[in-house]
Amino acid sequence: MKPRRVLTFAKLIIVxxxxxxLAADPLPSWNDTTPKKAIIAFVERxxxxxxxxxxxxxxxxxxxxxxxxxxxxxxxxxxxxxALDRVKALAPQHPEWKTREPFASxxxxxxxxxxxxxxxxxxxxxxxxxxxxxxxxxEQVVKDWLATxxxxxxxxxxxxCVYQPMLELLAYLxxxxxxxxxxxxxxxxxxxxxxxxxxxxxxxQVVGSSIKTKFEMxxxxxVLVRQAEIDFIDDKTGKPVGINSHIGxxxxxxxxxxxxxxEMLEWTQAGDGARLLMLVHHDDAEREFAYDRKSHxxxxxxxxxxxxxxxxxxxSMKDDWKRVFAFER
Amino acid sequence: MKPRRVLTFAKLIIVxxxxxxLAADPLPSWNDTTPKKAIIAFVERxxxxxxxxxxxxxxxxxxxxxxxxxxxxxxxxxxxxxALDRVKALAPQHPEWKTREPFASxxxxxxxxxxxxxxxxxxxxxxxxxxxxxxxxxEQVVKDWLATxxxxxxxxxxxxCVYQPMLELLAYLxxxxxxxxxxxxxxxxxxxxxxxxxxxxxxxQVVGSSIKTKFEMxxxxxVLVRQAEIDFIDDKTGKPVGINSHIGxxxxxxxxxxxxxxEMLEWTQAGDGARLLMLVHHDDAEREFAYDRKSHxxxxxxxxxxxxxxxxxxxSMKDDWKRVFAFER
Numbered sequence: 001m002k003p004r005r006v007l008t009f010a011k012l013i014i015v016x017x018x019x020x021x022l023a024a025d026p027l028p029s030w031n032d033t034t035p036k037k038a039i040i041a042f043v044e045r046x047x048x049x050x051x052x053x054x055x056x057x058x059x060x061x062x063x064x065x066x067x068x069x070x071x072x073x074x075x076x077x078x079x080x081x082x083a084l085d086r087v088k089a090l091a092p093q094h095p096e097w098k099t100r101e102p103f104a105s106x107x108x109x110x111x112x113x114x115x116x117x118x119x120x121x122x123x124x125x126x127x128x129x130x131x132x133x134x135x136x137x138x139e140q141v142v143k144d145w146l147a148t149x150x151x152x153x154x155x156x157x158x159x160x161c162v163y164q165p166m167l168e169l170l171a172y173l174x175x176x177x178x179x180x181x182x183x184x185x186x187x188x189x190x191x192x193x194x195x196x197x198x199x200x201x202x203x204x205q206v207v208g209s210s211i212k213t214k215f216e217m218x219x220x221x222x223v224l225v226r227q228a229e230i231d232f233i234d235d236k237t238g239k240p241v242g243i244n245s246h247i248g249x250x251x252x253x254x255x256x257x258x259x260x261x262x263e264m265l266e267w268t269q270a271g272d273g274a275r276l277l278m279l280v281h282h283d284d285a286e287r288e289f290a291y292d293r294k295s296h297x298x299x300x301x302x303x304x305x306x307x308x309x310x311x312x313x314x315x316s317m318k319d320d321w322k323r324v325f326a327f328e329r
Numbered sequence: 330m331k332p333r334r335v336l337t338f339a340k341l342i343i344v345x346x347x348x349x350x351l352a353a354d355p356l357p358s359w360n361d362t363t364p365k366k367a368i369i370a371f372v373e374r375x376x377x378x379x380x381x382x383x384x385x386x387x388x389x390x391x392x393x394x395x396x397x398x399x400x401x402x403x404x405x406x407x408x409x410x411x412a413l414d415r416v417k418a419l420a421p422q423h424p425e426w427k428t429r430e431p432f433a434s435x436x437x438x439x440x441x442x443x444x445x446x447x448x449x450x451x452x453x454x455x456x457x458x459x460x461x462x463x464x465x466x467x468e469q470v471v472k473d474w475l476a477t478x479x480x481x482x483x484x485x486x487x488x489x490c491v492y493q494p495m496l497e498l499l500a501y502l503x504x505x506x507x508x509x510x511x512x513x514x515x516x517x518x519x520x521x522x523x524x525x526x527x528x529x530x531x532x533x534q535v536v537g538s539s540i541k542t543k544f545e546m547x548x549x550x551x552v553l554v555r556q557a558e559i560d561f562i563d564d565k566t567g568k569p570v571g572i573n574s575h576i577g578x579x580x581x582x583x584x585x586x587x588x589x590x591x592e593m594l595e596w597t598q599a600g601d602g603a604r605l606l607m608l609v610h611h612d613d614a615e616r617e618f619a620y621d622r623k624s625h626x627x628x629x630x631x632x633x634x635x636x637x638x639x640x641x642x643x644x645s646m647k648d649d650w651k652r653v654f655a656f657e658r
Contacts, residue, residue: 058531135573179533192577202387203577204508204533213573215566215592222595224573231574237544244464244542244553245560246575248521248532263544266551 026172029165029323035278035315039169042276043176046252053274057177061251062276063243063264064170066184066191066208068257068298069280070199071162072151074289076111077297078158079190080122082145084111086129094128103128123230131211131228134218135189138226142193156327159198163280164326166255170199173253181251183207183243185235185260189226207246209234235260240267257282262303265312277312279303284317287324355501358494358652364607364644368498371605372505375581382603386506390580391605392572392593393499395513395520395537397586397627398609399528400491401480403618405440406626407487408519409451411474413440415458423457432457452559460540460557463547464518467555471522485656488527492609493655495584499528502582510580512536512572514564514589518555536575538563564589569596586611591632594641606641608632613646616653 030036045053046060067073087097087106097103102121105113115121130138151161170180182191182201188208195201210231213224234242240263243251253276254261254268265277281300282291292300307314317324359365374382375389396402416426416435426432431450434442444450459467480490499509511520511530517537524530541556563571569592572580582605583590583597594606610629612619621629636643646653 058525061533188574188577196387204390204575206577210574213570215569215596222569222592222599224569240544240551240553241542245517245539246533248517248535263551267544270551 026175027165027168029168029321031320031322033320035313035320038278038313039172039276042253042274043173045274047176055252055273059249059252060173060176060178061181061247061249062173062178062253063181063183063207063247063251063255063268064166065256065258065261065264066182066186068282069163069255069261070166070170070182071158072154072288073298074282074291075152077186078151078161079186081158082142082149082190083125083129085145085149086141087125090128127211127228130187130190131226134223134225135213136223138189139193142190146194154325154327156325159194160327161325162198163321164323165321166280167199167326169255170201174200178253179205181205181207181243181247183234183239183254183264185209185233185238187211188234207234207242209238237263239264243267252276254278255280256303258298258300259303260298262306265303266306269310269312277307277310278315279307279312280315280317282317283319284321284324287328288317355504356494356497358497358650360649360651362649364642364649367607367642368501368605371582371603372502374603376505384581384602388578388581389502389505389507390510390576390578391502391507391582392510392512392536392576392580392584392597393495394585394587394590394593395511395515397611398492398584398590399495399499399511400487401483401617402627403611403620404481404626406515407480407490408515409454410487411471411478411519412454412458414474414478415470416454419457456540456557459516459519460555463552463554464542465552467518468522471519475523483654483656485654488523489656490654491527492650493652494650495609496528496655498584499530503529507582508534510534510536510572510576512563512568512583512593514538514562514567516540517563536563536571538567566592568593572596581605583607584609585632587627587629588632589627591635594632595635598639598641606636606639607644608636608641609644609646611646612648613650613653616657617646 027036045051046055048054064070067077084106087103091097091107097107102114102117102125146157146159149158150156151158154161173180180201182195184191186208188206188210191206191208192203195206196203212227212229212231214227216223216225232238250271251268252273254265255278256264257280269275269277279300282289284290291298292304356365374380375384377383393399396406413435416432420426420436426436431443431446431454475486475488478487479485480487483490502509509530511524513520515537517535517539520535520537521532524535525532539560541558541560542553543556545552545554561567579600580597581602583594584607585593586609598604598606608629610621611617620627621633
């Protein structure tokens with residue numbers, strides 16, 4: 001560097017160090033309503049040194065549900081749509097499926113009929129589409145599907161169907177020293193192949209449901225083979241269990257959208273100190289979907305009552321979000 | 330800041346940015362032998378931008394066994410010594426233990442006799458000492474024990490019986506962008522209360538064995554109650570399973586000391602690119618303990634043969650470590 005340049009560079013650094021930064025709005029897709037104010041007030045309280053609510057950086061843990069909180073979950077959980085596509089792709093190798101439920105109905109396009117078999121049918125679909133392969137093979141199948149599959153309403157890839165305000169919230173929390181985790185009922189290995197790219201959340205910060213894996217040597221190489229056996233369901237009372245198992249520390253902020261997130265918010269609230277508890281309410285049929293107390297997917301009923309009783313923040317997608325998706329005009 | 334001060338400050342910053350730092354030896358407790366050279370050569374290869382072996386920061390994952398790798402494990406796993414102390418502390422509430430094995434032998438000080446009951450006896454001891462309380466209560470019990478218990482040979486607290494060269498290695502890796510994880514057969518909730526203070530490893534980077542926990546409401550407050558049921562054994566083939574479940578990414582460096590670490594090293598080595606695989610060999614009866622192929626605790630036999638066959642680095646505590654513990658003169 002030449003002396004003159006060095007001086008200019010030094011000035012730049014000094015300005016950067018000594019002038020308060022006039023930061024741009026960190027949450028531009030949020031309207032200036034209660035939720036945005038609650039988020040900013042909370043972050044300022046816990047990050048201000050000397051404040052009674054100050055939280056040291058290692059304890060700034062924030063957990064996010066995924067389906068319906070970070071990305072959409074209608075008309076069906078995306079992982080279920082993935083499983084249905086896989087059944088179709090695998091059908092030629094399974095001629096017996098033509099006459100065996102739940103596959104027979106599925107292959108005729110009758111999803112409702114297939115799911116009439118309840119949890120047993122659902123589990124059978126999951127097992128034939130998610131098990132019997134190595135973890136590396138499954139990761140590739142997920143990536144390949146995401147590269148081509150489109151959401152039926154938005155005609156966009158599923159990883160584009162993520163909520164822009166929540167992406168901003170994740171980035172804002174991380175810029176303030178938070179470690180952001182996903183705590184989802186969805187499959188942990190279904191999420192990990194893309195959460196880092198889409199949310200900036202690395203695989204080790206993803207908590208989810210899982211099936212068992214088994215270590216095997218194949219041609220002298222170790223592999224993990226996905227077994228047709230449930231290991232853990234990370235939903236409802238399972239969420240605090242999953243948080244304890246994977247994080248080992250109580251979050252100070254938790255974000256969800258349905259009754260499946262209720263215990264996560266209760267667990268988060270039960271610690272000492274400032275807390276931020278938030279539920280996304282899907283009330284925007286035009287830009288996204290409108291559903292709550294009576295929905296089969298993402299039901300928001302008991303958690304809503306509890307939010308009102310306990311002072312959790314309920315976010316109206318319609319009123320509190322300027323924009324839902326990045327792809328909107 | 331006054332102008333003159335500003336300039337001096339600016340100079341300082343410039344010097345810091347432009348002069349290469351003459352770093353102090355990052356591994357002062359290691360002799361200048363093969364293992365130290367292998368560690369430094371590996372770190373330089375994977376951190377040098379443009380090098381064919383360069384690894385981006387998020388993928389710099391290093392996993393460490395705990396018992397015998399980061400802290401001592403003789404004359405018995407420290408967690409077992411903890412359990413024995415707990416049996417004595419709880420005995421007054423359990424008069425029936427006086428005539429019931431394995432407790433009767435234990436209370437007479439006959440550890441060998443108690444453990445003659447094999448895995449079943451061991452499991453029974455673990456269950457009465459580790460289950461039937463909330464996670465918060467267990468954390469407190471562990472902390473209280475560590476605050477007073479002393480190692481029988483070193484007459485030091487157990488958290489002082491950690492290997493100084495390994496503390497330096499952890500810090501050196503982290504200074505080079507690595508994320509350091511524990512992957513131990515020990516109990517995950519037995520380690521988490523102290524790993525951040527002692528190793529700089531936060532709870533969310535600790536993988537270990539676990540018992541199941543159950544979410545309950547007690548007096549309107551949510552708690553997690555530790556159940557008398559094994560959830561996961563993070564040893565041998567369980568280590569790659571635990572790594573996959575908690576980290577979701579293959580390590581590029583792995584450190585162990587016994588046959589229980591063999592599959593973790595195999596799994597780590599099986600990925601593409603530069604790898605560092607290392608086993609600590611306990612051959613220093615004077616400063617620590619000497620044991621390997623025939624030991625009941627921390628047996629190093631098959632993994633040693635495999636280290637020789639596959640080029641893993643074997644660290645001789647006697648020859649390669651200048652110092653074992655920080656408390657040595």
